[in-house]
Amino acid sequence: MTNATSTAQALPCQRRVAVQWVAAGILLPTWANGAQAQIALSGAINHAGRFRALSQRMAKAYCQQHLTVMPAAAVDVMAHARKLVQQGSAELARGSQSGQWPADVVRQLDEVQKQFALLDELTAVPTSRAAVVAVSEQSDRTLLVAQAVTEAIEKMARVASARLVNLAGRQRMLSQRMAKNYFLVAAKADSKLVLAQLAADANDFRQAMQSLVAAPVSTPAIRGELELAASQWVFFESALRRPADEQGMSAVATTSERLLSVMDRLTGLYEAALREVLG
Numbered sequence: 001m002t003n004a005t006s007t008a009q010a011l012p013c014q015r016r017v018a019v020q021w022v023a024a025g026i027l028l029p030t031w032a033n034g035a036q037a038q039i040a041l042s043g044a045i046n047h048a049g050r051f052r053a054l055s056q057r058m059a060k061a062y063c064q065q066h067l068t069v070m071p072a073a074a075v076d077v078m079a080h081a082r083k084l085v086q087q088g089s090a091e092l093a094r095g096s097q098s099g100q101w102p103a104d105v106v107r108q109l110d111e112v113q114k115q116f117a118l119l120d121e122l123t124a125v126p127t128s129r130a131a132v133v134a135v136s137e138q139s140d141r142t143l144l145v146a147q148a149v150t151e152a153i154e155k156m157a158r159v160a161s162a163r164l165v166n167l168a169g170r171q172r173m174l175s176q177r178m179a180k181n182y183f184l185v186a187a188k189a190d191s192k193l194v195l196a197q198l199a200a201d202a203n204d205f206r207q208a209m210q211s212l213v214a215a216p217v218s219t220p221a222i223r224g225e226l227e228l229a230a231s232q233w234v235f236f237e238s239a240l241r242r243p244a245d246e247q248g249m250s251a252v253a254t255t256s257e258r259l260l261s262v263m264d265r266l267t268g269l270y271e272a273a274l275r276e277v278l279g
Contacts, residue, residue: 060179063132232259
């Protein structure tokens with residue numbers, strides 16, 4: 001297939017996606033001039049939003065190590081999460097270096113790094129029940145600043161330009177926070193607030209999935225990942241209801257990672273759809 005033919009076939013798809021974004025009330029960003037700057041914005045929301053999930057994923061992996069639930073896999077998860085934090089930080093730092101981010105966003109990104117540095121220190125010490133609680137609390141503080149910077153970058157579009165990217169991205173965090181809280185209960189480090197949050201997060205996840213399915217912005221790839229996410233959610237939700245024995249905890253560990261993987265791909269697809277329109 002020639003490049004000309006490929007381009008000709010791609011154009012109708014791009015126009016269709018563009019119409020869908022407009023139909024969803026998602027206008028193109030106006031915060032910066034030039035398509036490249038606008039594309040950076042859609043990617044920045046994805047990277048900043050991923051920090052939310054990574055904070056909870058690190059705490060989840062630490063709880064797993066404390067409970068000796070698939071400990072080798074938990075070590076790998078922790079290492080991968082740290083690597084993604086570094087990669088995301090490097091990507092977003094380009095915006096700071098080029099002057100794309102306003103001063104308040106730069107400050108928020110700096111604060112995210114400070115909070116992750118503290119989380120990194122806490123997760124490097126031997127586990128104990130008290131250490132698990134401290135890590136969980138620090139992960140929640142890190143989540144708060146990551147959420148703030150994600151919202152700040154999204155607001156730079158002035159309209160809901162990347163609402164679906166952010167919504168799908170938040171599902172990644174929910175999958176990890178639910179698993180973390182399940183492990184906190186298993187470690188007897190829970191509280192009424194943890195149990196309430198676990199129930200609320202499950203409800204939030206279900207509602208967000210309904211919103212994503214109902215959104216007019218769609219491609220065959222997005223629809224396929226939405227279907228896969230729905231099936232993985234069934235497995236994960238079932239695992240969360242199991243007793244916190246060896247099999248139950250292993251099920252939560254594996255299904256939370258599978259759901260995270262699907263939601264990460266789905267977030268990337270929404271980002272790509274927006275980038276295609278902007279490009």
